Amino acid sequence: MFCFQCEQTAGGTGCQGRAGVCGKKANTATLQDELTGALIGLARTAMNSTPTAETHKTVIEGLFTTITNVSFDDEAIECQIAKTEAAKQAMAPQCSSCASKCVRNDNYDMQNLWTDNEDIRSLKSLILFGIRGMAAYAYHALVLGYTDDEVNLFFYKALAAIGEELDADTLLALVMETGNVNLKCMELLDRANTETYGTPEPTKVTMNIEAGPFIVVSGHDLYDLHLLLEQTKGKGINIYTHGEMLPAHAYPALKAYPHLKGNFGTAWQNQQKEFDGLPAPVLFTTNCLMPVKQSYSDRIFTTEVVAYPEMVHIDEDKDFTPVINKALELGGYRELHPMTGINGGDTLTTGFARGTVLSVADKVIDAVKAGAIKHFFLVGGCDGARPGRNYYTDFVKQTPKDTIILTLACGKYRFNDLDLGEIGGLPRIMDMGQCNDAYSAIQVAIALAGAFECGVNELPLTLVLSWYEQKAVCILLSLLALGIKNIYLGPTLPAFVSPNILNVLVEKFGISPISTPEADLKKILG
Ligand code: FSO
Numbered sequence: 182m183f184c185f186q187c188e189q190t191a192g193g194t195g196c197q198g199r200a201g202v203c204g205k206k207a208n209t210a211t212l213q214d215e216l217t218g219a220l221i222g223l224a225r226t227a228m229n230s231t232p233t234a235e236t237h238k239t240v241i242e243g244l245f246t247t248i249t250n251v252s253f254d255d256e257a258i259e260c261q262i263a264k265t266e267a268a269k270q271a272m273a274p275q276c277s278s279c280a281s282k283c284v285r286n287d288n289y290d291m292q293n294l295w296t297d298n299e300d301i302r303s304l305k306s307l308i309l310f311g312i313r314g315m316a317a318y319a320y321h322a323l324v325l326g327y328t329d330d331e332v333n334l335f336f337y338k339a340l341a342a343i344g345e346e347l348d349a350d351t352l353l354a355l356v357m358e359t360g361n362v363n364l365k366c367m368e369l370l371d372r373a374n375t376e377t378y379g380t381p382e383p384t385k386v387t388m389n390i391e392a393g394p395f396i397v398v399s400g401h402d403l404y405d406l407h408l409l410l411e412q413t414k415g416k417g418i419n420i421y422t423h424g425e426m427l428p429a430h431a432y433p434a435l436k437a438y439p440h441l442k443g444n445f446g447t448a449w450q451n452q453q454k455e456f457d458g459l460p461a462p463v464l465f466t467t468n469c470l471m472p473v474k475q476s477y478s479d480r481i482f483t484t485e486v487v488a489y490p491e492m493v494h495i496d497e498d499k500d501f502t503p504v505i506n507k508a509l510e511l512g513g514y515r516e517l518h519p520m521t522g523i524n525g526g527d528t529l530t531t532g533f534a535r536g537t538v539l540s541v542a543d544k545v546i547d548a549v550k551a552g553a554i555k556h557f558f559l560v561g562g563c564d565g566a567r568p569g570r571n572y573y574t575d576f577v578k579q580t581p582k583d584t585i586i587l588t589l590a591c592g593k594y595r596f597n598d599l600d601l602g603e604i605g606g607l608p609r610i611m612d613m614g615q616c617n618d619a620y621s622a623i624q625v626a627i628a629l630a631g632a633f634e635c636g637v638n639e640l641p642l643t644l645v646l647s648w649y650e651q652k653a654v655c656i657l658l659s660l661l662a663l664g665i666k667n668i669y670l671g672p673t674l675p676a677f678v679s680p681n682i683l684n685v686l687v688e689k690f691g692i693s694p695i696s697t698p699e700a701d702l703k704k705i706l707g
């Protein structure tokens with residue numbers, strides 16, 4: 182196997198041998214490559230044909246399947262490969278019986294990519310990993326009935342390009358296009374979420390778990406959470422979010438359910454410890470699922486493209502009865518179970534998406550003009566297991582009192598239980614939502630730049646990002662496509678970015694690796 186798509190890749194260079202650091206086995210990695218190769222074959226066919234809504238769905242699901250910590254299940258991946266082949270066959274039925282093969286629609290052997298010139302491999306990896314992340318967002322929008330043909334058709338263009346011999350300049354342009362299209366995709370998901378569930382409102386969320394049966398819901402998919410809330414109504418079962426599902430509490434149509442009680446635990450990488458002995462089932466709607474430990478293996482349920490061998494998978498009919506029955510059988514804690522975040526706080530506040538922040542834009546602008554707010558930091562992205570990620574906790578703790586910290590995605594669990602006080606009635610830490618709510622952060626930055634009549638790069642705003650998997654890749658590409666400069670990135674730089682391509686990113690965009698909170702803060706604040 183060879184895989185270097187995430188931040189924890191072995192030795193900082195690539196996972197090889199029998200299994201990856203994430204627990205993905207060699208055979209699974211090979212099947213994921215086969216699936217990607219088949220998706221390139223499908224894209225090649227689609228470029229000269231008319232893909233349907235069903236074809237788009239197949240591509241979106243296929244790409245989403247290959248994101249880190251989504252599918253560990255060979256059978257599910259084989260099924261996805263068969264689906265991809267069938268979609269191709271539907272577009273070009275003559276291909277399979279053609280006597281004079283033109284190879285134009287053939288699947289691609291991913292070994293060609295992994296063994297290519299390192300700069301070409303690097304650029305193509307940025308595109309491939311970027312569209313994998315984007316596919317997850319397209320999926321969440323699609324289940325709510327939102328889709329965009331510019332986004333859909335770009336998947337084919339990008340996939341087909343990975344199978345072509347293209348020069349670095351052409352690929353670099355496509356890397357930027359990936360960022361631009363992902364911005365559209367995040368906007369689509371923002372629209373899907375807010376039109377369906379309302380504009381997020383600032384909401385305090387407890388980490389304490391009440392006595393009685395409960396279900397923990399992890400991942401990003403609000404639609405799955407909604408369906409589960411409906412199906413558990415009046416059953417005496419409470420629902421707790423986990424990881425990236427925390428911002429769901431802020432959506433009016435979801436917080437209206439009285440049995441949506443609070444948030445269980447912290448970021449994804451702590452799940453093996455936090456789920457040990459859990460008297461409740463956990464439903465995974467997306468990443469990040471870790472290899473399941475024996476001690477809680479009877480209580481993990483998956484849905485969508487998330488899959489793990491032997492765990493019960495809830496199909497598209499979305500009948501959550503097995504999860505509900507498991508919650509009733511396990512019965513939950515006998516009495517209130519106190520839990521805290523990593524800094525000891527037991528309350529998390531979320532819901533500062535663009536709607537809320539822009540509604541107090543005047544207040545924010547006045548505070549900046551009066552000198553009460555000196556600087557904004559966007560400290561966001563993924564969490565992960567590396568010890569170096571303490572940087573983000575220390576960084577936030579050390580920010581001066583006249584600065585605001587905007588945050589999003591699961592990296593916030595490093596500091597979202599801290600109370601850093603307020604500036605003019607606004608909390609100093611504002612959680613804008615999930616990783617895809619980077620769209621909200623971008624909208625706020627653009628609005629502030631408009632109010633101060635300057636460019637986004639001239640604002641007193643610095644982005645300090647943490648990355649782990651492929652959604653972070655597509656978000657980074659969107660920020661670069663917008664021309665945002667001087668981003669701090671950590672905890673390490675992606676293994677798939679070659680030294681030459683890194684030079685391009687540093688020269689064009691001033692990307693810096695994080696160093697120490699002290700040194701970086703000194704550099705930023707002068
Ligand atoms: Fe985190 Fe996992 Fe949202 Fe990622 S839970 S790491 S960027 O999946 O998607 O922030």
Ligand code: SF4
Pocket residue numbers: 184185186187188189190191195196200201202203204205249250
């Ligand atoms: Fe390794 Fe990450 Fe790939 Fe898993 S997803 S095999 S940890 S590089």
